Amino acid sequence: MRLLSSLLRSFVKRGKMSVYDADGQLHDFGSGDDGPTVTIRLHDKKLYRSLFFNPELAAGEAYMDGTLTLEGGSTIYDFMFLFSINRAPLGANPVQGLLRRFWRAFRRRQQRNNVERSKEQARHHYDLSTDLYRLFLDEGLNYSCAYYTGPDETLEQAQADKLSHLVAKLDLKPGMSVLEIGGGWGSLAIRMAQAGASVTSLNVSPEQVKIAEERVRAAGVEDKVTFVLKDYREFEGQFDRVISVGMMEHVGIGHLDAYFGKIRQCLTEDGYAVVHSVGRMTPPGTTGPFIRKYIFPGGYVPALSEVFASTERLGLWVCDTEILRLHYYYTIRDWRLRFEERRDEALKLYDESFCRMWEFYLCAVELGFLHGSNMVFQLLLSKKRDAVPIIRDFIVDNERKLDGPG
Incomplete structure (x- = not known):
């Protein structure tokens, strides 16, 4: 002692x-x-x-x-x-x-995320029972940072606002094609399809894709959304827009160039990308040992200096950067409280050790956004300097159109 x-x-x-x-x-x-x-x-x-x-x-x-x-x-x-x-x-x-x-x-050694290893690591987390995620996520199963207008906003509203915010940044026109890298359970794909886009959504989790396809059919947009079970490095094609939400954290420090290179390759000359990711406001670091071992093996939250170094090497324009500082704290706070309320149901799905692991995970990441260095950034990236409107007003204008009166 x-x-x-x-x-x-x-x-x-x-x-x-x-x-x-x-x-x-x-x-x-x-x-x-x-x-x-x-x-x-x-x-x-x-x-x-x-x-x-x-x-x-x-x-x-x-x-x-x-x-x-x-x-x-x-x-x-x-x-x-x-x-x-x-x-x-x-x-x-x-x-x-x-x-x-x-x-x-040894962080690069820990994150040697080749294609097959990346798939295994993603399935470690995302192929858990969807019933587990239904215990604490919103109805749309959005498993990424919501967009809060205030700390007391409901999780459902904040996640709906997040989808509107992202779609507004895409500035979609009818008939545009969108590549989504990391599709989750399909909420963003549905929202983009409802805005008139033709969506191709990449995902390496069969469990997620199965649920996402069901949700797309229920929303009546199955003719506009195609799910592809592939790692981003296995995919080829060109699109008017590329969007990636909550995916870059799984890429690994040694693969940022491959990730941004694929985004660049998949964009048309006049197209642009929206990237939403957890980041850190401190210099480059490492992934905590508990998170790395039990929750997100191979994951890494990058510093903006690492992100911008990669976009610079690849000749991508960073047309806009938005930093969400407390939004993920509010999001995970709501997830944790919901999980606590329904812990008995989680125990029926998994064992006591799993429930304690999940509690420790949610507490750790919530407090990392309250007292630690974590934040979320959203980037607009393009090949051409004029692919994105030159002032940001278009984002707010599009949000108002998407959300309608009131």
Whole structure:
């Protein structure tokens, strides 16, 4: 316990952490000022060492297997909140700093996402039961950042506003062709088809495509939407517009040029692309070990410096950039609360360990957008400097047309 105690003394500067060790002895860290008080119990002495050397991964795994439990009314959200507001002291710890440098050195190796590996990694997450996602997503099964006009807007409205915002940026005209890279469960494809576009949607998840095809038929736009079970690198064709929402995070740092190169290749000379992705406002980094191992293997949230370096190498115009800072925090907050409300239903689909994993994941990413460096960016990209209207008014004008009066 001595090693772990030394870490927690230097780590907990805000709030207070009370820890019952495996022998039942209580240890307190922090003054309780400017933060929550959280009580945990460690049931295995092996945790002392693993938490010291890799606290994020070890804490997540211990919560999953029940060797770390919360007591005294504390929740996993409280625990993660305390962790998130004390990230700076943790990063200053020499051992943690060394560990981050090690991860950084091997990040390209961790993200060697060839076509087949990328498919396996995507299916690891997206081929889970759709019934799981129905527990916490909106009715349209939008699994990406919504567009909130305020923190109290409903998730359903914010996701509908997100679709309108994206379609408005596409500036679609009747009969235009659109390539969607990463189609999810089909909501955006349906919205684009309803706006008059002919949509080809790429997806590597058979489970998602099956549901998306059902939803497209129910919406009556099956003649305008085609789903293709291919990785973006396997596809050829040219389109008036390309759109990619929540996909670039899965590409991997060593494949940004291939991704943007494919977008460039698939655009007509007068066309342009809309790219929506999670990013970071800090310099390039690494993917957290828990997220990398259990949730999004091969995933990486890029810095804008990495994104723009790639578009520069490929000769793409960045015609517009919009940064959504708190929108994903509100989105994941709503997902987490819905999952908590329906946790008993999730337990019927999967086991207790899975539900704890999902709780840890949702808490971690929510707080990453509240206290960490994560944000979302939307880019408009083109081959030609004049492919996109020269002022942004067209976006708001199109949104008003799409949403109608009121």
